[in-house]
Amino acid sequence: MPPNELELILAARLRALPKASQRQFLSLYNNCPGKHPFSNTFKTNALPCGAGSVVGGVYPTICLINHNCIPNSHNNWDSNAEHETIYAIRPIKTGEEVTISYDYGGTSTVRRAFLKEAFGFDCNCRECSRPSELQASDSRRLLIQDLDNAIGDPFRMQIRPKESLSDCHSLLQVFQEEYDGYAGALIARLYYDAFQVGIAHGDQARASVFAERAYEARVICEGEDSPETQRVKSLALKPANHISFGLCSMM
Structure with missing residues (x-):
């Protein structure tokens, strides 16, 4: 406007x-x-x-x-x-x-x-006020971007799902270190990404676990009554309802 x-x-x-x-x-x-x-x-x-x-x-x-x-x-x-x-x-x-x-x-x-x-301000938060630790933090942030891009690659997820899930595990560890164990909505999104890998390959048991963890993270960030929280909760109970269920196994 x-x-x-x-x-x-x-x-x-x-x-x-x-x-x-x-x-x-x-x-x-x-x-x-x-x-x-x-x-x-x-x-x-x-x-x-x-x-x-x-x-x-x-x-x-x-x-x-x-x-x-x-x-x-x-x-x-x-x-x-x-x-x-x-x-x-x-x-x-x-x-x-x-x-x-x-x-x-x-x-x-x-x-x-x-x-x-x-x-219009220069950030002086604790993270930005520790020059001695900023280089390590920047390295983690770059790794977060690289892992996130790799996890989001649909072709890689299709043909090398184990590598995608391994990257999810690695990203979880980097999140825990960079955000002092409280990565908030980033954790919810990560577990949902892992859910999508599992459900696309028809692995309902594993996908359900990831959806449950995504749901738990969503509750913290958005509350129990959030539409997204409820959507992920329903997928934890019935993962096969997701539109991508078994998609990769059909190709």
Whole structure:
């Protein structure tokens, strides 16, 4: 949507809000001050209403949560309640700051460049403030990308499924090391990838185990009532219901 058009829409929406809500919105950080204050504030703070959604929402409390490259919480769009929810993905101590991740992963150089351009700050989280350990972290992040790409190769999964599952196991170990044992939604996605390898080759028993673990990880990140949590739970009970069941054995 063109900035001028979005500015007019947001201005009208703001005028309809109570004064207190208007002040809350205007107090939020704007990474691009200038001609379009409302739309730039919205773009700086909006969270997508679901994965890949072009629609976003601004929340007076959630938008105050800071970034951390190793976050202790995960933000998720609740499609049933139609609002964003924050889930703790590991124990949070009294007085400890609640954090989420603003970026999409990658090495420290990639993350810092993205955060600077999109949000206007230099990350000084614990991960980025330990130069002596940053090189090892970057190596793990690169390995995560390589393993993820290999696991996502459909042709390799078809002809060499054992290698794909071996990579899943390796990626799990790297996740545990890089994210201090709490990789959140990344773990849920990894187990679902492993499920897809198993079910495509007709291995219902193994696929069911992977789906169960994906479900357990989803509960932590999205809650029991999340549509994705419920979908994965149903696959753990009846893995053969997946559209890819036995697909590779038919080729």
